[in-house]
Amino acid sequence: MIRRRLYTEERFSPLARWSFRLALFSLPVVALSAVLYRTGLLDFQPAMATLGAGLGLALLAGVLGTVAFFVTWETGWLGIGRAMAAVAIAALVLAGPAAVLARGMMLPRLTDITTDPADPPRFRALTFAHPRDANPLAYPGADAAGLQHLAYPVIKPVDLSATPDEAFNAVLALIQKRKWHILDAVPPRGTRRDGQIEAVAISPLMGFRSDVVIRIRPTPKGARVDARSAARYGGHDLGTNAQRIESLMTDLTAERRRR
Template sequence: MAAYLEERRSRSAVWSWRLGSFSTVLFIVSGLGHRYALLETVPFLWVLGIVAVLAAFGLMFAAFAFPSVWNDGDIGGRDMTGGALLSVLVLLPFLLTGYRAYAYPELNDVSTDLDDPPALTVALKTRTPAMNPVVPPSPAQARLQTQSYPEVTGRRYELPLDRTLGAVEAVLSNTNWKLYGPFRQKDNPDEVRIEALAFTTFLAFPADVAIRLMDEGDTTYVDMRSASRFGRHDLGDNAARVRQFLNDLDAEIADETGEKPLPDAE
């Protein structure tokens, strides 16, 4: 009588595939939901935590399955490989976040003027208790920004206020920010401010932005502030946003008038 050996299926490989595929779907669906304002930020952060745990377990089960699949010939090599790859793909953004948290300073509010930051009046009215409060930088935060981002400074242009404002609005028209203003100060007619709600590129975390223009007579001075609504660490996002906008403004004004920021822009 012939003996038949029953092939075994690795249960760890099966669970690796299940957890890897489910964490991938959950990550994509929740990310799209947050980007299109179908899921609020705080619940989304909880979902991201669950996604990370599921993906980590998916990778762990793939590691458990490897000896039985490789050495014992258990069925499940495809499940193990697929689960491991999906888990690694899901975990990559979390690893990148960890690296950026290490590489960038722990700031969530960046301004070109640390002594008198541009006011975030719209944010003061719209931020909820779950969001970061709108407060001036502490002396320690100001020192940290100065040390980490010495290039984040305002711009002085040899142009009248209205022409500089037109260039600012032209640059803003190329963003996907939600704009408020421009606002002219009743007690200070030489100051114009535009506020905006901006979002991170990948997962659309919100940040409040203020751009302030000061009429100095023959010149106009431009300051900018960007402040994250959630989290103690912006992962370098706010400084990058300020730098990019002001560089684009430099290019816009140079293309239109040939003018460059004056060297005494600070």
């Protein structure tokens, strides 16, 4: 008598398969948006649309992967590993943007931050290198100043017991250390001319550009340093301009204390 073995085909969860595929596909979409924007092949709005599509794919992959995990757990179908991988990849893609957006939701919609709202440093060289479709370089005014004071009370000028030339050189060294693209650097000239540095700061991942101007003004006790940072595109800087100014001023103060 011939004994026959019965083979039962194990079913692979379609949800697990598709969640994993979507999660993998979201990675090059997000990376492509950053690469194309940094290289200038995409403008801001198309780049944001591409980034949004990549994040949307990651979110969908995470939802499908979560559902697929429970389905495979209950039914015994194959695919639980891919479902878990899809959720892990989605979490990796979404964690950074989610943290930034969550923080930004608690902050006012500002794109231009300065240490001196009453007399903000003015852009000069950047007016000739500013894209037409970018945010205006003119300071937004008293309403923005009031919102800034409530959200970022620590954003203030720095008074140094140093000559204007020493303050100018210290600021210039910190900007070079940060690898900002310097467009103009005018040293101070006694009491006749303020020192001023204009630069473009580029975010490390997406390459978002912010226009920065720093003014060095003589005082009876030394020099006062004021800074201004303005997001080039978008209606909300998510707190990045305030972080940039606070970091620069903190490092400047620490640098002068070591001398």
